[in-house]
Amino acid sequence: MSSRGPQSVSSSTDALAAILQGRQRTGREVVVDWVRSRTLANSWPALAGVAVIALLLGLQQLIEPGTMRLLSAVFMFVALAQAWNIIGGYTGYASFGQVVFFGLGAYVTAVLMNNYHVSFWVAMPAAILGGVLFAVLIGVPLLRLRGHYFAIATLGAAEGAREVINNMTPVTGGGLGITIPTFGDQAPTAYFGKPGFYVAFLVLAAASVAISTLLARSRFGYAMVAVHEDEAAASAVGINTTVVKVVAFGVSGAIVACAGAFYAFQQIEFYPTDVFDPSFTVLMVIMVVIGGSGSVVGPLVGAVGLELLSQFLRVNLGTYNQLIFGAIIVVVVVFFPQGVVNFFRDAWMARRFSLLDNIRRYRL
């Protein structure tokens, strides 16, 4: 009955045994190998990124303060969209309460600077830490939920957190708002002004793009994709799905909280309804979905495109700008259900540019 025999012990078995043995490379070998593999051909995205940042820093000298403020908002939304994409795009957990980290970051910064006269450069890292801790606190129970249930739970967490801040009047000023001291000896850190915030939000946007890029290409990035596609299959190859989800949520929360910290300082005075405004979450989701989720370029394109469009419509259309903005979003989602960037990438690879074909492919 047995078909085992010496003939089955062949060189291919040795090859298999070698694979199963694994590659035990030292950390030094890995680093040396990576350095050697760097060429101009595979480093161009990083170089292009540095060039764009240099260009935008130079641009700052040429533009007027109003434009600077507009571009600061664009940079902030680039960071928010990249952050949402880490948990909602790569990991596949669509959070509808990501603004909670924005609001917490803003309030941690404002409370520390106003009540305790702490420097912004201490308050901002504290806000990031607060974002991470809160992500772990609500992530551990909520990330057990999937799909709509996770979306609703995160939405509830954000609304709940706003009410808590609203009612902690002695600490946060409650519904009367909070003010960060910015003048004279009262100011723990000198106000940045429009040029300063332009640079600050540019650095934040660049950092978020860099973090997303590094994550996407790492083992952790593949783990997020595996969790997104199939959690049972992911856990079967040894991926701790709970850790992956909570860490992704934490990184996302840290970036959003950092954006909230800068936003708070920029605004000087704000109310809970400002920094816990659900429309921040909605914009993050729309920017990622329209740009193309699960990539670095998608949220970048979505954030820049939509924020510039929304500002353009507000300036030029007056009363009806929100209506037109909404209509444009609907049209884009109908024609590019997978996101603009993903459509053009797939269309380029398949040499099929028909929009009607695209609609048919993705209809439900």
Next chain:
Amino acid sequence: MIAEPQTVSDPILEVRNLSKRFGGLWALRDVSFSVSEGQIVGVIGQNGAGKTTLINVITGHLRPTSGQVLIGGQDVTGQHPWVIAHDRVARTFQIVKPFRGVTVRENVAIGAMHGNAHDRTVRDALATADELLALVGIEKHAHDAPSQLSVADARRLELAKALASRPKLLFLDEVMAGLRSQEIATAVELIHRLRDSGITIVAVEHVMKAIVSISDLILVLHHGSTLAMGPPAEILSDERVIEVYLGHRYRKTS
């Protein structure tokens, strides 16, 4: 004192009185068996006999209602799947579960970059993936999407993914279902090569001929309970097995 390796090796897998109940249905009832290192154990049974549930409970995808699972002498009952995977246990899924958003090659690389003996870099994992794709014979699909694979190739991908985590104990859930006879012959040869490389294999199968030719031991499940366990020859002549599972056709031919 040098004894035969087969007789002294401790069981790599030991299942003690394992039961799993779904509501009023016992999917598994008091199943006990053990597998020694280097063995190929076949698990057969009718649809709904509890074969896949058995794999799911052992690999941590389901919690048992009662009973114990020991891997390498350690109690892993009710542990998370990734904890069990880190004990160098891998499995395939009967309903294939590829990661659809990435290429075939990246699917396998994901297996190689996680788990107990993982590659340190994505690049190493991709190199491992290329070797494994060549081993299972789907290297020409490396850069395709998993959805473009045929049924047979999708099962090969499933196997490559499981091997990428470098298992010592491998559970195969119907890897030969839906394959043509030539493909089955290739699969049987591959399973022998896996065992010769030191992997212990537990294979759930419907394809009777294949399982008989590769197994050292066969476990027959019937309504969640152990009907019989023994070497293939013994199982094929067991009256109860013939009655409930094989039918009269096999009585004549074997």
